[in-house]
Amino acid sequence: MLKKGIFCVISLLILASCQTAKLKRTITKKVQTDFYNNQFTGVYIYDIKADKTVYNYNGEKYFTPASNTKIFTLFTGLTMLSDSISAFKYAINKDTLTIQGTGDPSFLHNYFKDSTALKMAEKYAKVNLIIDNIQDKRFGPGWAWEDFDSYFSAERSAFPMYGNVVTVQNEDSVMVQPSYYQQKIKITDNFYGRKEFSNDFYFRKDRTSETEIPMLIDSTLIVNLWNHILPNKVTIQPSTENKPTQVAYSIHSDSLYKRMMEVSDNFLAEQILVLASSKLSDTLSSSDIRKHILENQLKDLKQPPRWVDGSGLSRYNLFSPQSFVQVLTKLYKTIPQDRLFNLFPVGGKFGTIKNWYAGKDKPYVFAKTGTVGNNHNVSGYLLTNSGKVLVFSFMNNHFKKTNDEVRTQMQQTFEWLRDHY
DSSP states (O other), X not given: OHHHHHHHHHHHHHHHHHHHHHHHHHHHHHHTSGGGTTSEEEEEEEETTTTEEEEEESTTSOBOOGGGGHHHHHHHHHHHSOSEEEEEEEEEETTEEEEEEOOOTTBTOTTTOBOHHHHHHTTSSEEEEEOOOBOSOSSOTTOOGGGTTSGGGOOOOSSOSGGGEEEEEESSSEEEESGGGTTTSEEESSOXXXXXXXXXXXXXXXXXXXXXXXXXXXXXXXXXXHHHHSTTTEEEOOTTSOOOOEXXXXXXXXXXXXXXXXXXXXXXXXXXXXXXXXXXXXXXXXXXXXXXXXXXXXXXXXXXXXXXXXXXXXXXXXXXXXXXXXXXXXXXXXXXXXHHHHTSOBTTTBGGGTTSSOOSSSOOEEEXXXXXXXXXXXXXXXXXXXXXXXXXXXXXXXXXXXXXXXHHHHHHHHHHHHHHO
């Protein structure tokens, strides 16, 4: 019986070894075709239950990650923040409310519509705002200067309002949020956007799609926006005076993470890092929180990244496929699967992969995309027909083909893994 048992074990090991060899040959054949000749490609696939690397092709090399960077931002939020977002810190002195920003992006945001600060401020005769407690510059390192009025380049700040953008809708008539700009926006025949160094906004009258135009954030604008909704109540107070210590909370944290991941929202990603930094100090600094995470929770990464922003908008970022898989694995081991997968775009269903990687009967890819000119990456989780969970990162840099051509090639690999592993 013992010999028979040993024989069975050896047979299973040989079978598994043959299956692994076949998988490696198949994927290698796919990623070494002529299609990939003139680009830089990295693939890393890990089987969580078996605790083994299924496939590695340039997995330890550094790539431009684009919005795959948001996976590290998600990890930071889930690690540092509570179940609800800290909207602001405050102090009360008789009829005066003092509010200090923590970086919460949800206040009067077009999607979240949080009004926690407004409801509290309405109860007091005077409101002091502290908004100078942030070290971050308005843009991240390496962001393209000409994107200053593009929807994806909203400025970072300590106390965002309206998502730091002017939102314009044109259905039966032109509607503007914040309403402070309703009568100030200029309707034109052939231009929309903003002047580079002032909050002068333009909207083309024949444009029907909703448009978001970043505001140029400064103390004058913030006072004007506040006093438009609470006339003659609000002033700016320097952070050198007594600082508030009580904390008010706004939205559920998962709703913020899900929105960031599903539509790949750069502004939300940047502000999540600012928010997380408020757990280290009253002085907000996304640089400090990135350093803290890398030196503590992620000190075991085999290829420490060059991590310069929360959104991945900067081309200065450098990450390896293996590092993404390591972080995704940490998330999987600490967050219940249903909750975790709900935060990611779903192949064929939701978010940035709703038109790709659809399952036959049910979704099988839960992943974050990352796209910037000539680069497209996907990292996340893949469920096989045999019930296994694979953590993967598939990164494509420096190609001149279309993004859809690259997606088609990746989809073939994902489907093969789903059906054969």
